[in-house]
Amino acid sequence: MKIFDTLSVTERYLDTSDVVRIYLCGVTVYDESHIGHARTIIVFDTLKRYLETKNIKVKLIQNFTDVDDKIINRAKKENSSADMITSRYITNYFEDFDRLQVKRADLYPKATEHITDMIDLIKGLIDKGFAYVSKNGVYFSVLKFNGYGKLSKKHVEELVAGARVEVDETKKDPLDFALWKFSSEPPMWDSPWGRGRPGWHIECSAMSLKYLGNNFEIHGGGRDLIFPHHENEIAQSESFTGTNFAKIWMHVGMVTINGEKMSKSLGNTKSIDYVLKRWGPNIIRLFCLSGHYSKPIDYSEDMLKETVTKWRQVENCYFEMNLAENIQTRPELLNQIHEITNETNLEFGNALDSDFNTSLAISAFFKLVKHVNQMASAETLTREISDIVLPVFHRMSNIFGLKLVEITEKEKTRISDLIKLRNTLRLEKKFQDADVIRKQISDMDITLIDHKTRTTWMKQEKIGIEN
RNA sequence: GGUGAGGUGGCAGAGCGGCUAUGCGUUCGCCUGCAAAGCGAAUCUAUAGGGGUUCAAAUCCCUUCCUCACCUCCA
Numbered sequence: 001m002k003i004f005d006t007l008s009v010t011e012r013y014l015d016t017s018d019v020v021r022i023y024l025c026g027v028t029v030y031d032e033s034h035i036g037h038a039r040t041i042i043v044f045d046t047l048k049r050y051l052e053t054k055n056i057k058v059k060l061i062q063n064f065t066d067v068d069d070k071i072i073n074r075a076k077k078e079n080s081s082a083d084m085i086t087s088r089y090i091t092n093y094f095e096d097f098d099r100l101q102v103k104r105a106d107l108y109p110k111a112t113e114h115i116t117d118m119i120d121l122i123k124g125l126i127d128k129g130f131a132y133v134s135k136n137g138v139y140f141s142v143l144k145f146n147g148y149g150k151l152s153k154k155h156v157e158e159l160v161a162g163a164r165v166e167v168d169e170t171k172k173d174p175l176d177f178a179l180w181k182f183s184s185e186p187p188m189w190d191s192p193w194g195r196g197r198p199g200w201h202i203e204c205s206a207m208s209l210k211y212l213g214n215n216f217e218i219h220g221g222g223r224d225l226i227f228p229h230h231e232n233e234i235a236q237s238e239s240f241t242g243t244n245f246a247k248i249w250m251h252v253g254m255v256t257i258n259g260e261k262m263s264k265s266l267g268n269t270k271s272i273d274y275v276l277k278r279w280g281p282n283i284i285r286l287f288c289l290s291g292h293y294s295k296p297i298d299y300s301e302d303m304l305k306e307t308v309t310k311w312r313q314v315e316n317c318y319f320e321m322n323l324a325e326n327i328q329t330r331p332e333l334l335n336q337i338h339e340i341t342n343e344t345n346l347e348f349g350n351a352l353d354s355d356f357n358t359s360l361a362i363s364a365f366f367k368l369v370k371h372v373n374q375m376a377s378a379e380t381l382t383r384e385i386s387d388i389v390l391p392v393f394h395r396m397s398n399i400f401g402l403k404l405v406e407i408t409e410k411e412k413t414r415i416s417d418l419i420k421l422r423n424t425l426r427l428e429k430k431f432q433d434a435d436v437i438r439k440q441i442s443d444m445d446i447t448l449i450d451h452k453t454r455t456t457w458m459k460q461e462k463i464g465i466e467n
Numbered sequence: 468g469g470u471g472a473g474g475u476g477g478c479a480g481a482g483c484g485g486c487u488a489u490g491c492g493u494u495c496g497c498c499u500g501c502a503a504a505g506c507g508a509a510u511c512u513a514u515a516g517g518g519g520u521u522c523a524a525a526u527c528c529c530u531u532c533c534u535c536a537c538c539u540c541c542a
Contacts, residue, residue, distance in 0.1 A: 006471095009471090024542095025542075026542085027542070028540090028541080028542095033542090034542085035542095036541085036542050037542050038542085039542075040542045041542080068540090069540085070540070070541095149470095152470075152471085152537075152538080153469095153470050153471065154469080154470065154537095154538070155469080155470085158468090158469055158470085158538085159469090159538075200540090221542065222541080222542030223471095223472095223536070223537075223542080224536080224537070224540095224541055224542065225541080225542070226471090226537070227470095227537060227538065228538090228539090229540095229541090251542095252542070253472090253536085254535095254536070254542075255542085256535085256536095259535095261535090261536085262541095263541080264541090290479080290480075290490090291479080291480060291481090292480085292481080294472085295472080295473080295480095296472090296473095296535070296536075298479090302478080302479090302491090302492095303478090303479065303491095305491090306478085306479070306490080306491045306492080307491090309490090309491065309492095310490065310491075312504080313490095313504095313505085316504065316505065320505090351481090357481075359480060359481055359489085360480095360481055360482085360488080360489085362489085362490085363480085363481070363488065363489035363490070364489085366489065366490065367488095367489075370489095370490095370506095373504095373505060373506070374505085374506065374507095376505070376506090377497095377498085377504095377505050377506040377507090378506080426500075429500070431500050431501070434500085435501080435502090438502090438503095442503095447503065447504070448502095448503075448504090449503070449504050449505070450498085450499060450502085450503085450504090451498080451499095451505085452498070452499090456504095458504080
């Protein structure tokens with residue numbers, strides 16, 4: 001499998017001979033998570049699912065930034081403590097992402113639980129001459145690391161000229177960034193240099209090195225983290241270990257809202273809770289995976305509505321297969337369906353192996369769905385064919401993290417009895433009575449589909465916006 | 468200003484030297500007691516403008532124009 005690496009600006013082969021170690025920069029827990037976080041995390045969740053279906057072991061680590069100025073400010077504003085804020089939003093995070101059908105990562109390390117690891121790292125950097133203590137804290141000496149700028153393709157001279165870096169007389173160079181900030185109010189910890197709290201970037205270096213080693217397979221996050229966060233991580237980690245840091249840097253594109261950047265100041269952020277209430281998890285996942293992960297994607301009502309239509313076709317296909325009758329399959333169709341499923345599998349795998357092209361993989365999936373729906377429409381879909389297609393269908397929907405509504409045998413029997421009754425009434429042209437039964441069935445969230453010779457049904461996911 | 472990514476049919480979005488991507492929308496049709504869903508056909512020889520390379524270019528090169536992101540916290 002190849003993945004585009006931001007650092008080398010080329011597609012690189014992912015080493016799958018052993019455990020694939022992935023570090024994903026998670027969220028700062030000071031507010032609700034939004035659709036932008038959702039996209040990045042859904043992409044990595046899908047990647048993990050895909051690798052795992054290929055029997056590749058994955059170790060996914062995703063941190064929580066739970067010490068940060070924004071958290072402190074929020075705590076002050078609410079007259080609360082940083083702990084209260086972070087624990088509230090960590091709980092909120094899991095509620096959101098469980099609903100989004102995101103599988104749990106292997107570990108969710110918190111910055112506050114790794115203070116000593118960070119202190120050790122900073123010590124090492126000072127010993128090696130890459131960091132120094134000043135009046136306000138401990139700083140990393142950017143100019144000492146000669147690879148600085150290699151990820152974001154920035155030149156040190158231009159960064160200095162940019163002059164948008166914070167002015168701080170106590171730093172040796174304006175580009176230097178904080179590893180440790182002195183502070184006399186909580187949250188704070190003791191350190192060899194004085195009380196304070198860690199800078200933002202050091203936590204990811206400390207935790208990724210601790211749990212994944214010096215040179216792990218993938219480091220991921222949103223595009224906006226390339227500079228300065230990931231650039232600084234590289235500087236710290238490589239200065240400390242003396243070797244290369246992550247093998248592949250995988251960055252996910254931004255989510256825009258009606259073509260505009262999503263930001264607090266514009267007031268156009270869409271929280272996960274909001275989008276889930278409106279569209280539900282399957283639509284959101286399908287939407288997030290509908291374009292290539294590296295490109296921006298635009299959230300708009302129209303696009304989401306379009307996704308709903310797509311999803312209905314998948315549901316239709318699923319129910320047609322589940323309700324297919326055990327009748328004789330036309331022999332030529334049997335060969336055809338084997339061919340189609342093989343082709344779909346191939347196309348699907350090729351797409352994902354080639355820089356995780358979920359857009360193409362989804363189109364392969366939809367081709368299969370279309371074929372099944374065609375067969376259903378032509379009354380040629382049988383139990384035998386469905387049994388061939390269903391494992392393929394399930395494998396793909398599982399990789400995308402899509403979840404079809406479950407139906408029990410009891411429900412099946414109950415509905416099939418009602419359908420028989422209704423069809424008898426229809427034959428007797430007692431349409432009003434038949435409609436009463438249809439209403440009764442639709443009250444169970446079930447939609448009937450009348451074919452030429454039989455009636456099937458589906459239990460569709462309820463979409464908030466349609467009610 | 469610097470750096471990077473792009474500009475593909477009404478829309479979304481793949482392809483990245485030769486082969487209808489795919490999906491949505493719209494219109495018409497099939498099916499139906501009515502509906503819903505589904506299916507079929509059309510829209511659909513679309514590749515920002517101009518040069519060039521090539522037997523062949525959306526795909527490679529040059530150039531012009533435009534868009535977006537990052538350069539401050541951000542997924």
